Amino acid sequence: MPEISRLSGNSDWIDLDFVERERTPEPAMKLGIQMHLAGLSLSNTISILDDLGVQRSRKAVHDWVQKADLQPTSGKSPNQVAVDETVIRINDQQYWLYAAADPATNELLHLRLFTATTTALTEIFLRELRQKHDVEDTVFLVDGANHLHAALRRAGLRFQTERHGNRNAVERIFREVKRRTSSFSNCFSHVEPETAENWLQSFARWHNAPN
Structure with missing residues (x-):
């Protein structure tokens, strides 16, 4: 899957200000969010994190994406x-x-x-x-x-x-x-519809992100 090649790129667009007493290292959280938005299922995402020594549940990765509240950036002036x-x-x-x-x-x-x-x-x-x-x-x-x-x-x-x-x-x-x-x-x-919309907006932010 060509999208997965982007995982080695910039991850500064992921804001982890929502994190409170999260036991997962921030680089692993960012990788988990990127992998899921790039095309991996929740199951495959946690499997790769497990290989890296980070054991988390499918719900944990789902919650990271939801709580990060990623949105396409504003302020564009398209023709x-x-x-x-x-x-x-x-x-x-x-x-x-x-x-x-x-x-x-x-x-x-x-x-x-x-x-x-x-x-x-x-x-x-x-x-x-x-x-x-x-x-x-x-x-x-x-x-x-x-x-x-x-x-x-x-x-x-x-x-x-x-x-x-x-x-x-x-x-x-x-x-x-x-x-x-x-x-x-x-x-x-x-x-819920709000959860689906949040995922789609997160996908949009990933789609727009610099490599």
Whole structure:
């Protein structure tokens, strides 16, 4: 798996300020978080940590990822932003993953999970995106979805319909998300929606991290 080669890279993007009386050395915690976000299951992650002399449970690694509260960094000023949605299942319920990506850098700028795709929810997503990044002069690349067009018009943001080209940036990221969740059939099981969203945001932070 090529993503695993990134584990020897920079890990400064992982903030461990949440740690309180944690008995695991910080380098091992960072490695565990990186391995899980890079594609290893919790079971495989704890197996490798065990080989390194660090014995922790699957729940411990899961909690590290959740407590680290990793988010894509703010303050970007992209020329273009590709916006799209895809289906993510949590237990037996269908959710929609909204994502915005900069096609010039392939960075994820913002993502959210919603229970539906509506103009009102899209407006919430765009409002949060505007709070995090300077996108007032950005051109949004979208498909033909009416709710996307309506929300962008209401927000006074420029957009163009594009089914290929630079909009493929977000499609590539969606494929990676779905590949990453393929071990549980693109479905988060036995978790709350907030937990799944937190994992997805952590994945976005890993995806954007420098090597």
